Amino acid sequence: MARQGRTDAQTGRRTISQRRLEAAVDGIRGAVAFNASLKDYTSFRIGGPADVLVEPADVDDVARLVRQAKAQKLPLFVVGGTNLLIRDKGIRGVVVHLGTLRAIREEPGAVLYAEGGVGMPTLIGYAIRHSLAGLEWAAGIPGTVAGCVVMNAGTRLGEMKDSVKAVRLVNRNGEVIDIPAAEIPFTYRRATLPAGIVVGVWVQLKAGVRAEVEKVVKDYLHYRRDTQPLALPSAGCVFKNPFKDSAGRVIDAAGLKGAQVGDAQVSDKHANFIVNQGQATAKDVLALIRKVRAAVARKTGMKLELELKVVGQA
Known part of the structure; x- marks a missing residue:
């Protein structure tokens, strides 16, 4: 999306008019904060402010925000991944955090659907409690499900592409679309997706023995704690x-x-x-x-x- 604005003479930051920012978030039911610090929204605990930070209430809220930001020609950026460094003057335009999209449901055939804001540790815990195997490779990854898809997160045991069945995405026109994994090109630490926001992911797992799945996860967590800071x-x-x-x-x-x-x-x-x-x-x-x-x-x-x-x- 296009970047428009001026440069503040004192801070050197490009600025966007308050009117356009307010129009972009008009009617949003989730939390909205202007000039919000982003430090607490990255695993690095580093980063300047967002012009406006939005935590949409649900997928419909995300779709509305995308449409309105597009109408105002404002950039959108999603925070929540772990491989992110935000520069010290922050991010212009609208920053989205999917922290309220946290629903998980089990579907037939050992499939879990997780909304984009679900943390990978939470999803792994859900899988363990339901005796489902297939996410053990992700033990210790602190990011969200959406972030793990976008970056094709991985460890020495596997990658996100090994688990994804389909992705739900709000495209740049504010439409909700579902994309089968077979149509997503996954490469090393990247998934090539249409422009938009990942709001949900289906993962294909398999029936397992809870104690065995839990042991693999615990053993790999111990390995990561021993070898990583x-x-x-x-x-x-x-x-x-x-x-x-x-x-x-x-x-x-x-x-x-x-x-x-x-x-x-x-x-x-x-x-x-x-x-x-x-x-x-x-x-x-x-x-x-x-x-x-x-x-x-x-x-x-x-x-x-x-x-x-x-x-x-x-």
């Missing part, structure tokens, strides 16, 4: 793994574990994680990313590719 805010893996190699191994070999800019630090537990030691800014993180890339390039000639998604104004 889950106690500190981060966005997960920062770089994509090079072909037949590990980004963490490459960064570690370049001597960068513990490297720091401000409160942003390359984890001394897993070198492909950058953690927020408390007051890190996006500027700190981006400077540290440049430092890591430059050191790895000098040592190996390799150009590390970001898995992290960077959005907003610097």
